[in-house]
Ligand SMILES: Nc1ncnc2c1ncn2[C@@H]1O[C@H](COP(=O)(O)OP(=O)(O)OP(=O)(O)O)[C@@H](O)[C@H]1O
């Protein structure tokens with residue numbers, strides 16, 4: 354079995370005459386947490402939507418778990434889940450009903466039991482029977498992510514998983530993501546929180562100007578920028594400093 358869970362080559366996408374993705378290339382290995390970083394409008398959501406078969410690319414070769422997104426979209430869908438940037442909950446249903454509905458759609462055996470386990474794990478047991486539109490932003494987000502775990506997909510796409518969460522809820526989501534990757538799930542997340550990528554990601558890719566301009570582990574990115582030395586005190590650049598330096602350097606070309 355291939356060790357590459359996600360392969361993207363020459364991905365292009367334009368809206369009308371606006372070229373958003375101009376040839377995006379990257380690979381994600383199985384069990385890896387891969388963070389796609391980029392400013393507002395860089396094309397992160399567009400990329401995730403194309404990889405998860407919600408949107409068609411103009412060109413490029415994309416495979417997920419060995420299946421081609423253009424030729425075998427059903428196979429791709431069977432192996433993935435997507436937690437979008439905006440909540441996909443049905444507000445009229447309770448948290449438990451939302452989970453049950455998706456569990457049944459995904460053919461999970463004993464959906465009630467699995468729903469209860471997830472409610473417990475995400476701290477939603479007490480809110481289980483309340484309508485989801487009455488949940489706080491953080492609770493909605495947790496329920497969204499809980500729903501994406503149903504059916505144990507091999508690849509999970511998380512578009513800005515912790516936007517709008519308080520620090521405690523964010524830490525909880527980070528722990529869940531690490532735990533999933535530890536069990537072999539491949540995770541592609543987008544984020545604008547560089548601290549999030551720094552904490553979580555095995556590798557980081559920076560999407561800028563329609564292309565991936567840098568990919569690497571945090572250690573590799575840090576090597577590109579030697580530590581500043583001030584009176585024998587070594588200061589490692591943060592990912593935020595690296596990110597800003599890289600995109601401003603590109604902007605000058
Ligand atoms: N369906 C669409 N029709 C037209 N333009 C679109 C469409 N979807 C996205 N765009 C444009 O493509 C560009 C990239 O959008 P995208 O949502 O992928 O960015 P993003 O990196 O996810 O940004 P954010 O950080 O704000 O979520 C933006 O300029 C956006 O206006």
Ligand SMILES: [Mg+2]
Nearest residue numbers: 397398399438
């Ligand atoms: Mg987005």
